[in-house]
Amino acid sequence: MHVVRASEPSPSQPAFRLRGTSLSLVVLELHETAPEAVLPSLERLLSKAPAFLWQAPIILDLASNTPEVGAPEVGAPEVGQTDLARLLPGLRRLKLHPIGVLSGPEGWQTQAAALGLPVMPRGTQRSLPLPSERPQQNQRKGLDLQSQERAAANRTSAEPLETEELSKPTLMIARPVRAGQQIYADGGGDLIVTASVNPGAEIIADGHIHVYGALKGRAIAGARGNREARIFALRLDPELLAIGGYYTMHGDIETAVIGKGVEVSMEDRSFKFRLIGQ
Amino acid sequence: MATVIVVTSGKGGVGKTTTSASFAAGLALSGAKTAVIDFDVGLRNLDLIMGCERRVVFDLINVIQGEAKLRQALIRDKRVENLYTLAASQTRDKDALTREGIGAVLEELAEEFEYVVCDSPAGIEKGALLALYYADHAVVVTNPEISSVRDSDRILGVLASRSRRAEQGDTPVKEHLLLTRYDPARVSTGEMLKVGDVEEILAIPLLGVIPESEVVLRCSNLGQPVILEEKSNAAQAYRDAVARFLGQEVEMKFLEQERKGLLRRWFRGAA
Numbered sequence: 293m294h295v296v297r298a299s300e301p302s303p304s305q306p307a308f309r310l311r312g313t314s315l316s317l318v319v320l321e322l323h324e325t326a327p328e329a330v331l332p333s334l335e336r337l338l339s340k341a342p343a344f345l346w347q348a349p350i351i352l353d354l355a356s357n358t359p360e361v362g363a364p365e366v367g368a369p370e371v372g373q374t375d376l377a378r379l380l381p382g383l384r385r386l387k388l389h390p391i392g393v394l395s396g397p398e399g400w401q402t403q404a405a406a407l408g409l410p411v412m413p414r415g416t417q418r419s420l421p422l423p424s425e426r427p428q429q430n431q432r433k434g435l436d437l438q439s440q441e442r443a444a445a446n447r448t449s450a451e452p453l454e455t456e457e458l459s460k461p462t463l464m465i466a467r468p469v470r471a472g473q474q475i476y477a478d479g480g481g482d483l484i485v486t487a488s489v490n491p492g493a494e495i496i497a498d499g500h501i502h503v504y505g506a507l508k509g510r511a512i513a514g515a516r517g518n519r520e521a522r523i524f525a526l527r528l529d530p531e532l533l534a535i536g537g538y539y540t541m542h543g544d545i546e547t548a549v550i551g552k553g554v555e556v557s558m559e560d561r562s563f564k565f566r567l568i569g570q
Numbered sequence: 571m572a573t574v575i576v577v578t579s580g581k582g583g584v585g586k587t588t589t590s591a592s593f594a595a596g597l598a599l600s601g602a603k604t605a606v607i608d609f610d611v612g613l614r615n616l617d618l619i620m621g622c623e624r625r626v627v628f629d630l631i632n633v634i635q636g637e638a639k640l641r642q643a644l645i646r647d648k649r650v651e652n653l654y655t656l657a658a659s660q661t662r663d664k665d666a667l668t669r670e671g672i673g674a675v676l677e678e679l680a681e682e683f684e685y686v687v688c689d690s691p692a693g694i695e696k697g698a699l700l701a702l703y704y705a706d707h708a709v710v711v712t713n714p715e716i717s718s719v720r721d722s723d724r725i726l727g728v729l730a731s732r733s734r735r736a737e738q739g740d741t742p743v744k745e746h747l748l749l750t751r752y753d754p755a756r757v758s759t760g761e762m763l764k765v766g767d768v769e770e771i772l773a774i775p776l777l778g779v780i781p782e783s784e785v786v787l788r789c790s791n792l793g794q795p796v797i798l799e800e801k802s803n804a805a806q807a808y809r810d811a812v813a814r815f816l817g818q819e820v821e822m823k824f825l826e827q828e829r830k831g832l833l834r835r836w837f838r839g840a841a
């Protein structure tokens with residue numbers, strides 16, 4: 293998806309700048325739209341890995357096998373206004389933030405628009421041109437954010453897209469993370485702690501987690517579902533580890549790696565522990 | 571400006587009040603005018619340990635609510651010069667404690683006193699938050715057992731985020747670890763955590779280790795800060811901790827189990 297964000301004002305520069313960026317976001321694909329059908333199982337899923345998707349922005353999509361989708365001519369689909377309107381508060385209660393819907397049947401889009409949710413075009417993995425501070429490009433590329441086709445038509449092979457990789461700021465913590473404290477490196481970033489993570493503390497990152505000290509609390513990497521995320525610790529002795537929504541508890545970790553320098557990764561939905569720094 | 575020291579722990583019954591009384595007395599003995607304030611509204615017992623419970627006319631809440639002047643509520647110690655106690659109320663509601671009220675009391679104390687020691691209630695709720703809010707130093711009282719260490723860890727997190735210094739982005743509250751009720755015999759059997767284990771988890775400088783001692787209980791029944799008990803190990807350990815706080819280098823004592831020789835057994839003095 294695309295966001296336009298103003299950069300920090302500074303005396304010597306204009307107050308803002310428009311940039312294109314591409315973020316990877318979680319899509320909640322609905323096979324049913326009634327909150328009664330969706331929320332209980334979603335809540336169960338989230339309670340298993342509490343920090344998985346915690347405070348995550350999500351996009352709602354009607355599953356393609358839902359009959360209404362792809363057959364809009366049949367008439368307004370049965371996405372009752374009440375369904376979507378009722379679903380939103382439920383999702384927010386689960387600490388999810390619906391920020392838009394993927395394009396779908398007309399009724400679906402109308403409901404979304406009525407609720408203030410933008411409708412996003414499908415399959416926009418590549419960035420669309422956005423107005424930039426360079427005037428010629430503004431003129432050449434146009435300002436249409438709605439239509440992928442129009443934007444694509446504006447592109448020429450000689451003209452590189454003004455895309456920008458998602459910046460992934462690393463969060464550095466140089467003090468012990470103490471019982472009752474929670475630290476979350478969001479925005480896709482990694483988390484580096486150059487001290488210990490104590491029992492009763494929780495550290496979360498959308499990316500990787502590095503602990504240059506003892507990891508005795510809870511560590512949740514790939515908090516938005518990235519199973520490629522890893523956890524590194526100088527002394528691994530955690531209460532809980534989670535990667536990409538899967539978790540394991542202290543008692544399930546091989547005792548041979550406890551207290552050692554360890555790299556934790558996820559392979560075929562199971563945790564792999566590798567000694568490092570031997 | 572007075573230096574404000576909070577004695578805190580998260581957990582109850584670890585020795586905060588015992589420490590507040592002895593620490594304040596030790597600072598006063600060094601010649602600095604010192605006030606010790608009980609923040610444990612409803613459960614006041616600092617005045618018992620200080621031996622002034624029969625002399626409490628006005629308390630902290632009377633002062634905050636303007637029912638008494640600070641001067642009227644400060645109880646001067648009968649044994650130690652420069653030492654004053656401000657009692658908590660036993661009967662009033664905790665809600666009478668306000669941040670502004672405490673700020674005003676501390677400001678007024680600062681005109682006359684060099685040190686103000688705040689005896690925190692247990693927990694991490696309102697009373698404890700108010701006791702630590704204005705602190706420049708925190709003496710974190712911890713017993714060598716897991717639950718106490720965990721609670722101290724929590725309170726350290728609170729100090730780093732909810733104190734005035736934290737809120738205003740000032741230099742952080744200076745943290746000191748005081749390990750109390752340390753029993754080397756039970757440490758060697760593994761029943762209790764070693765000093766090093768506690769230091770490693772809490773990762774703050776060690777101010778002192780106070781041994782478990784039956785003299786502590788005897789002194790509280792007498793209404794006397796244990797630090798005034800000449801021959802006790804616990805008193806010596808408190809004196810050393812105060813000296814370290816004041817910048818002296820003193821080696822740690824009472825970390826090892828005492829070998830009880832025959833002579834010692836016959837002439838067993840105060841523990």
Ligand SMILES: Nc1ncnc2c1ncn2[C@@H]1O[C@H](COP(=O)(O)OP(=O)(O)O)[C@@H](O)[C@H]1O
Pocket residue numbers: 579581582583584585586587588589692750751752780781782783784786787790804
């Ligand atoms: N070093 C010590 N040795 C033996 N008993 C102690 C020691 N320190 C404190 N105690 C005892 O522990 C109990 C709790 O102490 P107190 O100072 O009231 O703790 P808190 O203020 O943290 O609740 C009291 O009975 C006290 O006599």
Ligand SMILES: [Mg+2]
Pocket residue numbers: 586587588610690691
């Ligand atoms: Mg107490």
